[in-house]
Amino acid sequence: MCLLGEALAKQGFPVDMFTRSSELQQGSIVQHSSNCRTIRLVAGRQDFIPRDEIYGYLPIFVQEFQKFQL
Numbered sequence: 001m002c003l004l005g006e007a008l009a010k011q012g013f014p015v016d017m018f019t020r021s022s023e024l025q026q027g028s029i030v031q032h033s034s035n036c037r038t039i040r041l042v043a044g045r046q047d048f049i050p051r052d053e054i055y056g057y058l059p060i061f062v063q064e065f066q067k068f069q070l
Contacts, residue, residue, distance in 0.1 A: 002038075009036035018068075020054075020061055021046055041065060 005015040014035050021028065021040035030038045043061035 005036050006032060009033050018065060020044075020049075020057065022048055039068065041068065 002017050005017050009015045009032070012035065015037070017036075017038045019038060019040055020043045024046050026040055028040050030040075032038065041061060041064040043064055044057040049057065
């Protein structure tokens with residue numbers, strides 16, 4: 001969990017942290033506290049992707065992020 005996100009949540013700010021889902025069994029939304037959650041978006045294959053290859057998945061990640069906002 002992100003310490004900055006949790007610190008902001010403790011001050012009353014709603015915090016959503018977005019990341020790419022890398023495992024099929026991961027929950028899509030993890031509620032850490034009342035104001036802090038992690039949202040895992042499916043963007044490409046759901047396994048580990050090396051750092052050098054991750055930028056190729058950015059367009060689908062942005063699409064999934066935009067769909068989540070609707």
